[in-house]
Amino acid sequence: MSGAALALDAPKERAILSITGKIAEKNAGDKARFDMKMIEALPQHSFTTRTPWFDRPVKFTGPLLADVLAAVKASGSQISAVAINDYKISIPVEDTTQYKLLVARLIDDKAIPVREKGPLFVVYNFDSATELRTSIYYERSIWQLKALDVQ
Structure with missing residues (x-):
């Protein structure tokens, strides 16, 4: 079974990400909801980079945002990303093809607690x-991500 097929089973655990808007694959009414196991089932990628938020380079691991969007068959040009604290930023969909943009679930191979910018x-x-x-680009890097709305 492909990662995309697994990704749209209904979440078995607490949903941590919901995707709405211009999507063709849904598993909860008009949205797609993902629990952490569904995020883990997507192809995983890693890179180490310096950021403004850490005093040293850190390793991020998770699926590409492009793969998350492909799992829901998204078709749009803008993504409105929303954090747990309701911070909202718009990310152009072209960023997902132009850059290796991760939905990181691990920092330095460890799960990211909410108090440390996770999950x-x-x-x-x-x-x-x-x-x-x-x-x-720093502003587009949204932590504590909870929702994506594709427009």
Whole structure:
């Protein structure tokens, strides 16, 4: 069975991410909901990068945001990402193809507690391109991610 097929079973544990908007695959009414096991079932990627939030380079691991969007068959040009504290930022869908943009579930191979920016953290590999080391991309790196709305 493919990762995408697994991803849209109904969550068996507490849902940590909901996706709404222009999506074709749903598992909870008009939205797709994911628990951590569903996020773990998607292909996993890692990179180590410096960020403004840590005093040293850290390793992030999780699925690519592009793979999360593919799992729900998203079709749109903008993603509104919302954090647990209701911080909201818009991420262009083209960022998901242009950059290795992770929905990190691990930092330095450990689960991310809510009090330390978890459980999910959208992060760019800032060390991979000079243009990423600006406030535009730092602001798009949303921690404590709880929802995505594809427009």
